[in-house]
Amino acid sequence: MREELLSRNVAMSVTVPTRRKRKRSSWTSDEARTFLESARSAQDPMYAVYVLILTIGLRKGEVLGLLWNDVDLSGETLAVNHQLQRVHGKLYHRATKTEESEDSLPLVSLGTAALRWQYAAQERAKRAAGEAWQPGSWVFTTRYGTPIEPRNFSRYFEARCEAAGVPRITVHDARRTCATLLVDLDVHPRVIMRILRHTQISMTMDIYAQASSKATREALRQLGNELDPPEAQLPGDGLEGHH
Template identity: 55%
Template sequence: MEHLRAVDDPLYAAYVLILVLGLRRGEVLGLVWDGVNLSEQQLWISHQLNRVGDRLLHRETTKTDDSTASLPLPGLCVTALRHRQRTQEDARKTAGEKWRASNLVFTTRNGTPVEPRNFNRAFTAHCRRAGVPVIRVHDTRHTCASLLAALDVHPRVSMRILRHSQISMTMDVYTRIPTPETRAALDWLNRSLDNPSES
């Protein structure tokens, strides 16, 4: 993340949102400024941007109420989005008449929507430059869930952050994360089985 901030990447805030809040690619690329309240530190995911065949579609989400509920914005996200507002305004001024006005948070230097495939390519390139394992953009949701689990965030809270429709989806991640208690229990079991007289 430091590298992205240092090079002033226009998609820095998008990367922050997918890692911290577990947003899907279509959700982050479809995010509209009307759904961002920086003073109240709230975010509403109401739109998605996806490529369907040869068309780029920006449409309202049709997911469950939980998936379109508001999310609190942590300070890191607020700072990144404020920076995005400034860089987008600078891009608008630079583009002049070529600017394509929209309400999208993430746009190209001319104001057009970010092509999802280009977002994937940029994400992959940044992973390589940072020397971290290359993962799919969608896998950042698992990364977010894993981090929440490692921080002992209650599964129901994680379910709300990730906007999973069922707790089983969230628990699937939680059951793969070894907690300190799990490790201690397995160490105790190991000692018991390895040397039964000690237990």
């Protein structure tokens, strides 16, 4: 056609079958609550990671890349500034956004309590490791202070699914569960996009402007209440050490 030897492309009349998309999985609110209760009662060291994925939809790399400087427990907010990824055998801690697009998410009370517990647990781990502890500001670490391998975390997550007796899903599907539960709570789509950051920050600033922080906090409060029954006890309740 480019060389004008043919007047039309006969391949254009061929009907190509539509590729079926793989059906994604997500938990119900009861299944998500069961999962968290299982992790809490077992004092799973990844408990706070699970909470952040299910309540504010953090991606695996984002939650594992969190630094304590990104967390404001007194203000109950969390900034998603970095992500931890292994690429071609190397572990990278990369920025997720520019200074011009800085933003933070409000934490539900369940998330704040889980992070306080995590801080106390990390202080105990530091004392136990002694000189073997590696310096750093990671929120989630191994027993020696080094960052958690993303693939190892996926294995922890799968093992907890089995222990909790809930359907086995991927970590990314757990993030999708957060979106599903927010939809079930009739949260406005713009607020959900604000919470989950479905697109790049620079492309969604107009959405952020329309999703008020008050609406975002109320949506996350509802989700936290849905996943955290009043009688629940945090692992290691009563431990000292607040950030």
